[in-house]
Amino acid sequence: MTIATIPTAPIEGQKPGTSGLRKKVAVFAEPGYLETYTQAIFNAIQPKGAVLVLGGDGRYFNRDAMATILRIAAANGVARVIVGQGGILSTPAASHLIRTRNADGGLILSASHNPGGPEGDFGLKYNIANGGPAPESVTDTIVTCAEHIDRYHILKASAPTLDTLGESSVGDMVIEVVDPVADYAALMEDLFDFDALRQMFAGGFTLCFDAMHAVTGPYATEILERRLGAASGSVINAVPSEDFGGGHPDPNPVWAKRLYDLMLGSDAPDFGAASDGDGDRNMIMGHGIYVTPSDSLAVLAANAHLVPGYKSGISGVARSMPTSAASDRVAKKLGVEAFQTPTGWKFFGNLLDAGRATLCGEESAGTGSNHVREKDGLWAVLMWLNILAVRKVAVDEVLTSHWAEFGRDYYSRHDYEGITADGATALMSALKADLPLLPGRSSDGMTVASAEDFSYADPIDGSVSTGQGIILTYKGGARAVLRLSGTGTEGATLRVYLEQYAEPNQAHDLDAQIALLQVINATTSIAQIKHFTGRDGPDVIS
Ligand code: VG1
Ligand code: CO
Numbered sequence: 378m379t380i381a382t383i384p385t386a387p388i389e390g391q392k393p394g395t396s397g398l399r400k401k402v403a404v405f406a407e408p409g410y411l412e413t414y415t416q417a418i419f420n421a422i423q424p425k426g427a428v429l430v431l432g433g434d435g436r437y438f439n440r441d442a443m444a445t446i447l448r449i450a451a452a453n454g455v456a457r458v459i460v461g462q463g464g465i466l467s468t469p470a471a472s473h474l475i476r477t478r479n480a481d482g483g484l485i486l487s488a489s490h491n492p493g494g495p496e497g498d499f500g501l502k503y504n505i506a507n508g509g510p511a512p513e514s515v516t517d518t519i520v521t522c523a524e525h526i527d528r529y530h531i532l533k534a535s536a537p538t539l540d541t542l543g544e545s546s547v548g549d550m551v552i553e554v555v556d557p558v559a560d561y562a563a564l565m566e567d568l569f570d571f572d573a574l575r576q577m578f579a580g581g582f583t584l585c586f587d588a589m590h591a592v593t594g595p596y597a598t599e600i601l602e603r604r605l606g607a608a609s610g611s612v613i614n615a616v617p618s619e620d621f622g623g624g625h626p627d628p629n630p631v632w633a634k635r636l637y638d639l640m641l642g643s644d645a646p647d648f649g650a651a652s653d654g655d656g657d658r659n660m661i662m663g664h665g666i667y668v669t670p671s672d673s674l675a676v677l678a679a680n681a682h683l684v685p686g687y688k689s690g691i692s693g694v695a696r697s698m699p700t701s702a703a704s705d706r707v708a709k710k711l712g713v714e715a716f717q718t719p720t721g722w723k724f725f726g727n728l729l730d731a732g733r734a735t736l737c738g739e740e741s742a743g744t745g746s747n748h749v750r751e752k753d754g755l756w757a758v759l760m761w762l763n764i765l766a767v768r769k770v771a772v773d774e775v776l777t778s779h780w781a782e783f784g785r786d787y788y789s790r791h792d793y794e795g796i797t798a799d800g801a802t803a804l805m806s807a808l809k810a811d812l813p814l815l816p817g818r819s820s821d822g823m824t825v826a827s828a829e830d831f832s833y834a835d836p837i838d839g840s841v842s843t844g845q846g847i848i849l850t851y852k853g854g855a856r857a858v859l860r861l862s863g864t865g866t867e868g869a870t871l872r873v874y875l876e877q878y879a880e881p882n883q884a885h886d887l888d889a890q891i892a893l894l895q896v897i898n899a900t901t902s903i904a905q906i907k908h909f910t911g912r913d914g915p916d917v918i919s
Contacts, residue, residue, distance in 0.1 A: 378548035394863030397502025416529035420522040425454035432466020433486030436493035451550040452530035461557035467656030469753035470561040472508035487655035490627035494620030509726035509750030568686030583646035590622035628660035652754030659757040663772020671701035674738030691735035699874035701786040719845035727837035787892040791915035801869035804909035823899035854878030857900040
């Protein structure tokens with residue numbers, strides 16, 4: 378095996394964000410950049426003799442990056458790499474493969490919901506042996522290695538194409554190309570009542586699943602159409618493309634507008650859903666109704682016992698801090714633990730491993746369980762379908778009956794995209810400086826009850842993560858959270874999360890933006906959003 382050792386310069390500021398390292402394709406494609414960062418990961422994890430899983434969402438640069446990573450892996454003594462055919466693995470399927478094959482870890486090539494193509498984004502994320510995103514202790518080591526690196530090792534021979542199933546080798550390393558869908562689909566068959574679902578579709582139940590030209594196309598077609606019998610064509614935008622058909626593969630009312638409009642129109646099917654670039658997010662809709670991800674988590678928690686994989690109940694529910702309190706109310710009623718973690722799936726890993734939480738969710742359309750260690754878009758869709766098959770009611774009835782029992786947490790997220798980094802930092806600093814003065818302050822009919830800069834102590838390993846966002850709790854059951862995005866690649870994005878609780882006997886049929894008007898106005902003025910961003914309103918409301 379002939380290895381080249383190539384001098385390289387340290388790379389600074391490569392701290393992974395909320396979910397791995399994301400940069401413009403042009404940055405990843407700079408000579409030596411991907412090579413150096415990959416070597417930094419290997420310096421951190423010491424992969425001699427290791428078994429790794431490798432897959433990506435198929436975006437532009439996926440194949441080139443994979444060929445480079447395979448050559449560097451071989452030169453670093455990796456024993457075996459398990460790769461999805463064509464370089465494809467959805468994020469939850471990669472997580473499952475790491476677990477089921479007892480791999481030492483995995484590399485996932487994706488920038489998730491960020492746009493793709495030559496002008497778009499690329500990303501690289503390292504997952505650990507439990508199948509989940511590396512915790513901060515590991516990513517901190519990778520950053521240190523990147524800052525001190527002076528060479529990388531790469532096999533001189535080229536890597537094989539990844540189109541043929543089976544084993545081959547480069548140098549001393551075995552490359553095993555597997556069907557990206559098979560193991561994942563088998564896991565779904567274990568968790569859900571496929572017979573009941575087949576009967577539901579045979580009985581005329583209709584569905585539209587928007588794969589957004591991203592990685593879930595092949596998974597959704599196999600599971601929903603082939604195995605469950607949904608009508609052919611139920612999965613739309615099913616063929617993955619390198620630039621996601623020019624859109625953002627982000628399943629929300631803005632980017633999945635075609636589906637959104639279809640579901641609100643008179644010809645809507647019974648159920649609508651979408652997933653993102655790498656298949657870990659979900660959007661759920663019924664005829665005439667959009668289910669917020671926060672409500673979805675609460676509904677799944679309340680109904681999980683109806684699904685075979687969770688029939689003995691759940692141990693706890695974890696939600697990210699900006700996610701609404703709806704799931705806390707369900708946990709309380711079930712008598713199970715409720716956790717509030719920082720944004721990002723990596724914070725759920727310890728709770729899932731320790732059996733403290735069974736279901737987890739984020740307001741950003743991420744829902745999942747202990748079946749893998751990533752959020753899982755298709756899993757969320759199958760949870761909903763299984764619950765509908767058992768309860769034999771429509772999505773809107775599931776929601777209205779949930780609200781009648783638990784009350785409704787009106788919820789919305791306002792994003793100010795592409796603002797200046799200086800303005801964004803100044804806004805957060807001013808808010809932090811004001812924190813002690815905010816309790817008791819009134820604005821637009823709302824009074825601040827408490828204000829905090831969220832920090833999280835992991836209940837399992839005690840690690841502490843500070844500065845995770847500002848929480849403003851208002852009197853009367855309202856809350857606002859402000860934080861800066863950690864996944865963008867241009868300027869800064871301010872996320873403002875807004876919620877208002879309505880008791881079981883209060884109105885549940887208001888438009889969310891109307892129900893939230895006071896908390897929106899109060900937060901806009903207290904955080905001086907117009908002043909610091911120069912914007913009159915958000916770019917994206919979801
Ligand atoms: C966003 C979401 C967060 C999610 C992350 C990764 O992060 O808000 O909830 O975990 O994306 O999701 P941020 O820092 O931009 O708010 V994905 O589907 O990219 O893996
Ligand atoms: Co994603």
